[in-house]
Amino acid sequence: MKPDYKNWVPKGMVYGFFGGCAAAIVLLIIFGCTPILAKGVFKTVLIVVFILAALAFAVAGVWMYKLHKAFDYNGARQMSRQIIEGVADYAKLPDGGVGLDVGCGSGALTIACAKRFPNASMIGIDRWGKEYASFNKPLCENNAKAEGVSNVSFKQGDALKLDFPDETFDLVTSNYVYHNIPSKDRQAILLETLRTLKKGGTFAIHDIMSRSKYGDIEGFAKKLELMGYEDVQLIKTDNGKFMEPGEAGWMGLSGSAILYGRK
Numbered sequence: 001m002k003p004d005y006k007n008w009v010p011k012g013m014v015y016g017f018f019g020g021c022a023a024a025i026v027l028l029i030i031f032g033c034t035p036i037l038a039k040g041v042f043k044t045v046l047i048v049v050f051i052l053a054a055l056a057f058a059v060a061g062v063w064m065y066k067l068h069k070a071f072d073y074n075g076a077r078q079m080s081r082q083i084i085e086g087v088a089d090y091a092k093l094p095d096g097g098v099g100l101d102v103g104c105g106s107g108a109l110t111i112a113c114a115k116r117f118p119n120a121s122m123i124g125i126d127r128w129g130k131e132y133a134s135f136n137k138p139l140c141e142n143n144a145k146a147e148g149v150s151n152v153s154f155k156q157g158d159a160l161k162l163d164f165p166d167e168t169f170d171l172v173t174s175n176y177v178y179h180n181i182p183s184k185d186r187q188a189i190l191l192e193t194l195r196t197l198k199k200g201g202t203f204a205i206h207d208i209m210s211r212s213k214y215g216d217i218e219g220f221a222k223k224l225e226l227m228g229y230e231d232v233q234l235i236k237t238d239n240g241k242f243m244e245p246g247e248a249g250w251m252g253l254s255g256s257a258i259l260y261g262r263k
Contacts, residue, residue, distance in 0.1 A: 003146040005106045006134050008080060008176075009067040017061035024054035067251060080108070083206070083242050087175050088112035090204035090235075090260055093120035097170035100125070102159050102193055103177030105132065107140030107152070113173060114144075114152045120170070125157030131180075159189055167198045172205070179208045186213060187220050190259070194224075197263045206237065210255030217259070224261060232261035 028050035030036060037043045070077045091113045093099050097120040101110040104124030114122040128136050140154040157163055159174075159181060178189050190205065197203055209217045221232045235241070235258040238248035248254045 001142075001146045003111075003143040004139065005073050005080065005084075005108045005143060006139070007068055007073070008071045009064055010132075010134060011068065014061060014064045014068050017057050017064055021054050021057035021061055024050050024057060028054065063250075070247075070251065079243060079247075083175065083237070084108045084112050086237070086242050087173065087204060087206045087258065088116060090202075090258060091116060091171055091173055092202040093117040093122075093171050095119040097121075098123065098168070099171035099173065100162075100164070100169045100193075100196060102157075102162070102172065102174040103127075103180075104140060104154060105135045107143045107154060109173060109175045110140070110152055110154070111144055111147050111149050113171070114149050115147065118151060121151040121153070122171075123169075124152065124154045125159075125162075126154075127156065127158060160192065162192060162196055164196045166195055167201075168196045170198055170201045172197050172201070172203045175206045177207065178205075179213045185215075187215060187217075190220070194229075194263065199263055201263050203259065203261055203263070205259045206256065207259075208253060208255045209234070209257045209259065213255070217257075221259065221261075228263075230262045232259075234258075235260055 028047060031043065032047040032050065037046070069075055071080045072078065073081050087109060091099065093113070097117070099113055099120065099122045101113065101122060101124040104110045104126045107124055110122045110124030124140060126135065137154050137156070144152045159177065172193050174193065178186050181189060183189060193205065194203060214220070218234065221234050224232045237243065237258060238245060238254055238256040242256065243251070243253060248256060
């Protein structure tokens with residue numbers, strides 16, 4: 001039995017764009033190359049629309065295909081695996097400690113952290129919404145079994161309002177989650193996560209921390225220091241650490257960084 005961490009860009013998304021391209025071409029042929037519509041402005045406009053739609057779907061399909069290949073855990077690039085293992089390297093858990101992984105998806109980061117600290121435990125939470133229908137709790141549990149990891153558990157949860165008391169965990173971590181949450185204040189989401197961290201606990205949160213998504217994240221890091229957090233760092237991962245700048249650009253991951261520190 002092998003773990004199945006899925007792909008951040010599922011095949012269905014790739015097929016969907018190429019299917020849209022094919023549909024646009026079929027409609028172009030039907031309405032542009034047959035006498036169904038008489039020649040005129042409307043037919044010309046319709047032909048242009050279908051041509052543009054086919055091109056747009058084709059470009060998006062190629063982009064999604066390249067992303068799918070790059071993120072494939074068993075492919076040549078294996079970027080997802082590199083990122084998960086890289087983020088887990090920043091995790092710190094004492095014996096008997098408990099860590100929280102917010103937005104665990106298929107359980108990859110939760111399990112990677114648990115493997116590093118067999119005398120501690122990890123909890124992974126996720127809303128497992130319809131956006132990522134192939135990600136679910138049974139998948140996480142099966143992956144843990146496949147990896148031979150028993151010091152993990154998974155439950156449904158909401159990153160906007162974590163169902164845990166203050167200072168519950170010795171570690172909080174997350175990978176590419178918060179930028180997907182519709183919010184005008186993602187710094188508030190970070191503070192909600194850090195609320196659950198014990199004094200002395202470690203946080204390692206990886207995301208696309210661009211100004212457009214997080215505002216002044218450098219200022220936020222300084223704010224954390226003023227609040228008493230220690231060793232707060234913004235560790236860029238789009239500069240060759242996890243991906244080259246060019247890769248980050250075409251993948252839409254520019255601004256990726258780990259917010260790391262200790263409470």
